[in-house]
Amino acid sequence: MTGDSNREGIRGMANPRRYGIERFAYILMRITGLGLLAYFVAHIYETSAILRGRAGWDEVLAMTQTVEGHIVLTLVIGMCVFHTVNGIRLMIVQGGIMTGKPGRADYPYTPRSQNARNKIAIYSAIVLAAVAMMYGLTVMFGEL
Amino acid sequence: MAGVPSSKTTTRLKIKRSNPAAGGAESYSEFDVDTEAWTTVLDAILAAKNYGDHSVGVRYSCRQATCGSCGMMINGKPRLACFTKISELDGGTVTVEPMKNFPIVRDLVVGFDRLFRSHHRIKPYIISDEADIEEGVRENRQTPEELEKYIQFAGCIKCGLCNSACPTMATDSQFAGPQSLAQVYRYVADTRDKGKDERLKIIDDSHGIWRCHYAGSCSKVCPKGVDPAMGIQLLKGHMLGFR
Known part of the structure; x- marks a missing residue:
């Protein structure tokens, strides 16, 4: 036997194409979580520039006032909204709420845990993130 | 013709x-x-x-x-x-x-060694002092409503498809896996069973139930309608005191 050599690894874990919208939301949750973590680190670096006085602060702030800076901030808005809304869904579901009621399984065995309420919550998180990003783009590029 | x-x-x-x-x-x-x-x-x-x-x-x-x-x-x-x-x-x-x-x-x-080890570890049998039926004593009875709470999870055939689809299984070599976690719920929800505390202690560790992040792929591939994701979330709710 090959021990762990047949494990799918990160590539298999991160493949969003095979198991429907729930698996897609799972992967998006991880990506947005990592993205927000990276943003928080960058944000600490950015705000710490104030220790170098007004000139230092203005210099770092100018980086966000570019097209690239606005795109990055728009992505941050999208990540933040999706992660928050989907996170609330996950907290509720992992508390055993909204998972459906156990009962005798009948063919074709549609899983009750993958119910419409969950799907609506996932699509809502995506739509809200998209709307927030569009609003962010309008505000930021309106300033340029 | x-x-x-x-x-x-x-x-x-x-x-x-x-x-x-x-x-x-x-x-x-x-x-x-x-x-x-x-x-x-x-x-x-x-x-x-x-x-x-x-x-x-x-x-x-x-x-x-x-x-x-x-x-x-x-x-x-x-x-x-x-x-x-x-x-x-x-x-x-x-x-x-x-x-x-x-x-x-x-x-x-x-090889199914790991799956069977995980399954065996959660004590997949009724734990009760009253499990042995003595002569003249009536067997443990359940209402249809009590049966409905776990019968779906009792349909597991241990085929391993859920473990194969699970993203945590793909990256964590010590994760208990959706198959055995769903079976914990099967026995916890059974009114005849008295081994709840023993089982919850087993799965309440760093490679246990909290490594499930509800991707739901296990339920998608289950050929018997067991819906392990539901069982695991119900179990989490139980452990968190919401149910």
Whole structure:
């Protein structure tokens, strides 16, 4: 036997194409979580520039006032909204709420845990993130 | 007399071959198999084995989705070969590979040691001082409502498809897995069982229930409608005091 050599690894874990919208939301949750973590680190670096006085602060702030800076901030808005809304869904579901009621399984065995309420919550998180990003783009590029 | 119309077609079957014990490289063997609308992937593999290459390694038994022996990756998804009709699959070529997240024994056969160890660890039996029925004593009775709470989870055939689809199993070599976690719920929800605290202690660790992040893939692939994701979330709710 090959021990762990047949494990799918990160590539298999991160493949969003095979198991429907729930698996897609799972992967998006991880990506947005990592993205927000990276943003928080960058944000600490950015705000710490104030220790170098007004000139230092203005210099770092100018980086966000570019097209690239606005795109990055728009992505941050999208990540933040999706992660928050989907996170609330996950907290509720992992508390055993909204998972459906156990009962005798009948063919074709549609899983009750993958119910419409969950799907609506996932699509809502995506739509809200998209709307927030569009609003962010309008505000930021309106300033340029 | 008019003949019965035939839906016979030829299907290209690609079987992944490997023998880790012999240190051999991985390869694919291809077979053209005659199939009908009702031909299952297992039928096709056995046809390839019988008339193409006897050395194809495959494990099967009941051929009716009861024994849980013939789980494998079929066109990239974990499924039971005996429960998957070729006519239900997209495309002309059917690719079969050993189940992911299980060690390969040979070709399509994988080792179940870890799954059975995890299953055994959660004590998959009724724990109760009243479990032994003495003469003249009435057996433990349950209402239909009490039965409904766990009967769905009692349908698990230990085929391992859920563990194969689980993203945590893909990256954590010590994770208990959706199969055994769902079975914990099966016994916790059983009114006859008194082993709740013992079982919850076993799964309440860093590679236990809290590593499930509700991707739901286990429930998507379950061929018996067990819905492990539901059982695991209900169990979490129970442990968190919400239920």
